[in-house]
């Protein structure tokens with residue numbers, strides 16, 4: 001892993017090596033800029049009054065709520081301590097030691113397969129802004145992996161996977177390769193494929209409540225798949241990994257479907273003006289269907305230099321070295337309007353020509 005970041009949002013880790021001001025603004029993490037879902041926060045606080053109680057070992061009530069929210073059988077759902085727990089369990093539960101990953105990608109796919117004793121086969125994008133469907137289809141035929149990991153909208157590039165690309169990759173997977181579709185940011189893009197798990201026996205969909213609903217510190221995610229696949233993951237999951245306040249908060253989020261549209265609109269309205277302001281400074285943000293922007297830096301500006309300079313001024317960005325993007329890119333979440341404006345002002349001071 002190169003660059004100062006292995007994951008976004010690790011301000012405590014960064015503070016061990018960098019001098020960060022106390023009132024730092026974090027652009028490195030892709031959580032919701034307006035904080036947690038208010039009902040979720042209230043439900044978690046209430047559940048804390050009963051912290052002496054064990055939670056449901058398999059988070060059954062949360063599982064039932066997830067299944068009901070998506071109109072799926074409960075046997076298709078496995079709740080987890082964030083999507084990260086489920087990514088970790090997947091390779092061991094399903095015997096995945098050879099998996100295809102389209103890079104740049106979220107690093108936990110590679111690390112989870114490695115922890116299961118295997119290795120990923122990276123398929124690099126030829127162009128950073130387009131999904132390499134032909135290369136993925138050819139690599140599936142050549143390597144016959146047990147799984148292919150795909151993320152939509154993709155972290156860190158931000159674009160949604162087109163229907164035709166999903167279908168081509170799914171067809172290439174056939175019956176023997178699992179297609180793991182990570183939808184951690186799907187609330188921003190729409191187009192979830194959760195409801196297809198009852199028809200497609202090799203499809204596994206991952207969801208997270210940590211980003212859009214702001215439960216990163218509580219940790220709630222889930223997986224949807226056909227019952228035989230979901231059952232194998234559930235069987236490997238230790239008891240009680242979703243704690244009581246987290247389950248209560250998760251259920252409050254799922255009970256509020258109107259929240260998704262309203263908050264998506266709120267963030268999407270901020271994305272283009274932020275991208276325009278970055279472009280005006282010479283950065284090249286990729287078109288995004290998510291709440292973050294992958295930005296190519298202007299010639300002569302390196303993330304190795306920019307990252308600590310911005311951090312000292314109280315703005316933490318995502319250095320993209322750990323994504324294999326060297327020092328040419330930074331990733332920025334879309335923040336609240338006044339924080340975006342303050343960031344743009346500070347960034348301008350650190351660029352050579354502005």
Ligand SMILES: Cc1ncc(COP(=O)(O)O)c(C=O)c1O
Nearest residue numbers: 082083084106155184208210221
């Ligand atoms: C693409 C992607 N998938 C999954 C996760 C993990 O999410 P969670 O917080 O639910 O474990 C992340 C977190 O950064 C992510 O970016």
